[in-house]
Amino acid sequence: MTTSVEARALRADAQRNRDALLIAAIEAFAQNGTETSLEDIARRAGVGIGTLYRHFPTREALVVEAYRRGVDTVCEDAARLLSEEPPDAALLDWMTAFVDYVASKRGLAATLKQASDVGHHELFADMRAKMLTALQSMIDAAIADGAIRSDVDPADLLRTLGGLCMMSDQPEWKEQARRMVALLMDGLRYGAPAAR
Amino acid sequence: MTTSVEARALRADAQRNRDALLIAAIEAFAQNGTETSLEDIARRAGVGIGTLYRHFPTREALVVEAYRRGVDTVCEDAARLLSEEPPDAALLDWMTAFVDYVASKRGLAATLKQASDVGHHELFADMRAKMLTALQSMIDAAIADGAIRSDVDPADLLRTLGGLCMMSDQPEWKEQARRMVALLMDGLRYGAPAAR
DNA sequence: TGCAAACCGGAGGCGGCCTCCGTATGGTTG
DNA sequence: CAACCATACGGAGGCCGCCTCCGGTTTGCA
Numbered sequence: 001m002t003t004s005v006e007a008r009a010l011r012a013d014a015q016r017n018r019d020a021l022l023i024a025a026i027e028a029f030a031q032n033g034t035e036t037s038l039e040d041i042a043r044r045a046g047v048g049i050g051t052l053y054r055h056f057p058t059r060e061a062l063v064v065e066a067y068r069r070g071v072d073t074v075c076e077d078a079a080r081l082l083s084e085e086p087p088d089a090a091l092l093d094w095m096t097a098f099v100d101y102v103a104s105k106r107g108l109a110a111t112l113k114q115a116s117d118v119g120h121h122e123l124f125a126d127m128r129a130k131m132l133t134a135l136q137s138m139i140d141a142a143i144a145d146g147a148i149r150s151d152v153d154p155a156d157l158l159r160t161l162g163g164l165c166m167m168s169d170q171p172e173w174k175e176q177a178r179r180m181v182a183l184l185m186d187g188l189r190y191g192a193p194a195a196r
Numbered sequence: 197m198t199t200s201v202e203a204r205a206l207r208a209d210a211q212r213n214r215d216a217l218l219i220a221a222i223e224a225f226a227q228n229g230t231e232t233s234l235e236d237i238a239r240r241a242g243v244g245i246g247t248l249y250r251h252f253p254t255r256e257a258l259v260v261e262a263y264r265r266g267v268d269t270v271c272e273d274a275a276r277l278l279s280e281e282p283p284d285a286a287l288l289d290w291m292t293a294f295v296d297y298v299a300s301k302r303g304l305a306a307t308l309k310q311a312s313d314v315g316h317h318e319l320f321a322d323m324r325a326k327m328l329t330a331l332q333s334m335i336d337a338a339i340a341d342g343a344i345r346s347d348v349d350p351a352d353l354l355r356t357l358g359g360l361c362m363m364s365d366q367p368e369w370k371e372q373a374r375r376m377v378a379l380l381m382d383g384l385r386y387g388a389p390a391a392r
Numbered sequence: 393t394g395c396a397a398a399c400c401g402g403a404g405g406c407g408g409c410c411t412c413c414g415t416a417t418g419g420t421t422g
Numbered sequence: 423c424a425a426c427c428a429t430a431c432g433g434a435g436g437c438c439g440c441c442t443c444c445g446g447t448t449t450g451c452a
Contacts, residue, residue, distance in 0.1 A: 011398060011449060037439055048401030053441065113362060153375070160376050163359030166309055179349070180356050187383030207418055210430060233408055244432030249410065 018055050020045040025066045034063055034107035063111050064123045070108075071115075071127050074101050078134035087141035088148055092185045094138060095161060099177045102165040109165040116162035131158055146193040160184065214251050216241040221262045230259055230303035259307050260319045266304075267311075267323050270297050274330035283337035284344055288381045290334060291357060295373045298361040305361040327354055342389040356380065 010018065024045035028036040038059065042052040056062035074097060081090035102108050115124040115131070135154040142148045164177055206214065220240035224232040234255065238248040252258035270293060277286035298304050311320040311327070331350040338344045360373050 013448065014399060017400085038441090039439065042401095049441085050401050050443085051399080054399075057441095059440095116363070156372055156375055156379075159363050159372060160360060160379075163362045164356065166359050166362040167355050176352055176355060179352055183352075183356075183380065183383040185383070186386035187379040187381070190382035190386045207429060209418070213431085234410090235408065238432095245410080246412085246432050247430075250430075255409095 014055075017045070017047050017051055021047065021052055021055055021062070022065055025062050029063070029066055029107040030105065032107075034059070034110055038062075058121075060114070060121055060123055063107075064115075064127065067105070067108055067111055068127070070101065070105065071112075072130065074098055075130045075134040078137055082138060082141055086147065087138055087145045088185070088189065091135075091138040091142050091148070091188075092182065094134065095157075095181045095185070096178055098161055099164060099181055100174065103174050103177065109167075112165055113162045116158045128158070142188075148188040149190065149192045152188060157184075210251075213241070213243050213247055217243065217248055217251055217258070218261055221258050225259070225262060225303040226301065228303075230255075230306055234258075254317075256310070256317055256319055259303075260311075260323065263301070263304055263307055264323070266297065266301065267308075268326065270294055271326045271330040274334055278334060278337060282343065283334055283341050284381070284385070287331075287334040287338050287344075287384075288377070290330065291353075291377045291381070292374055294357055295360060295377055296370065299370050299373065305358075305363075308361055309358045311358070324354070338384075344384040345386065345388045348384060353380075 009015075021041065024041050028041050028044060038052055039049050041062075042049045045052070052062075056065065074094075077097065078090070078094050081094055084090070085093070102112060111124075112127075114121075115127040132154050135157055139148070139152050139154055139157075143150050143152070161181075164180055167173055167177070217237065220237050224237050224240060234248055235245055237258075238245045241248070248258075252261065270290075273293065274286070274290050277290050280286070281289070298308060307320075308323075310317075311323040328350050331353055335344070335348050335350055335353070339346050339348070357377075360376055363369055363373070
C-alpha cells in the first residue's frame, strides 16, 4: 500500500544514475520515439546497460517514469479549466490540450494507448486513473449543466482520445486531431437536455 | 502505370511459394499480430527466409498483401449498404462493420493506422484510396440528404476510425468501439440541416 | 578505518533482421 | 529429348538489440 513512497532512500550514486537515465530517456524518446534502443539510452546517460535494467526492469517502466510528470500536469489542468469556464468548454479545451500535448511528445502516443487500456501493466494504472479522474470531473459537471448527454463513459472517451493520438507523427495531424475532438464534443452534445 | 498487372507471369514454383507464404502470414498474423518473426512465417510456409524476402521485400509488403482482400470486401460493401438504406444509416453501419472487421483480425489494426496515414509507403496508398472512396460516397449521399453536416472530411473520419481500431486486442473493445462510432455519428449529425 | 550492503558495468547468449551468392529448377528452344 | 539459361531457392553469416548474470567497485554506517 505504500507504493509510491520509496521503500528506502537510494544510495547517492544510484540516485544520480537514475536521474541521468531519465533525462537521457526523455531526450532519446523525443528524438526517436519510444522504440529507441535501450543500449543507446544507457550510453547517453553514461552508465552501463545493466544499470539501466536495474532501475527500470522493463522498457515500459522507463517510459512511464519519463512521461509521468507531463501527464500529471495535463491532468491537474482539468480543475483549473473547470474553475474558469463552463464545463462543456472545459471538457473540449482539456481534450484539445491533451491531444496537443501528445503531439508535442513524440513517442508518448503509444504509451498513452497502453495506459488507456484496461488490462495493461500495473505501471500504467496510475496514469490511467488520473486521466479518468480528470475526465470524470469535467463530464459530471457538464452533465449536471445539461450541456452534454448523460450516458458518457469516461473510459470510452479516454480510449478514443488514446486512439486519436496514435495518429500523431503526421504533418497536419494537430489540426486534424482538433477537428476530430470537436466532432466528438458535438457527439456528446447531441441530444443533451440543453439542446432540446 | 501498369502497377497492378504482374510484369511477367511467375514461374510455377515461385507462385506456389508466394501463395504458401501469404497463407502462412495470414495465419501467423492472426495468432501473434503483425510483429510475428518473419523467420517463423517462412518456416510455416516451408520456404527459406531468402524466398520470403524476395517475394515481399519489406514486412509492410507482406502485411498489405495479406489483408488486401479483406479490406477490399469491406470497402465494396459501401455500395450495397447505400442501395439498401438511407445514407446516414449506411454510413453508421459501414463504420460499425469496419470496426467489427478489424476487431476480428488481430494485427490488422496497426496496418490500417499506417494505411490511413498520408505520407506512408506507396503500398498502403491503394488501401487508403479505396477506403476514402467508400467513405466519400456515403458522406456525399448523407450530406445531399441533409442528414449530416456538410463540413466532413473523409480523411478525418478515416484517421479517426483508424485510431479507434488501435484499441482492439482488448476484451470489451468491440462494444466500446461501437459506442464510439455511434457517438461520432451523432457528432456528424449535430447541426445538420435536417436536425434544425 | 573497516566492512557489508548496495550498486555498477559489460560480456555473452539469444533471437530477429536482412543480404548475398552458390546451387537448383522450370520452361523454352532447336 | 537434350541442353541451356533466366528465374528462383535457401540458409549461412554479419549486425544489432534484448536481457541476464556475476565479479568488481562504491557508499555510508559503526
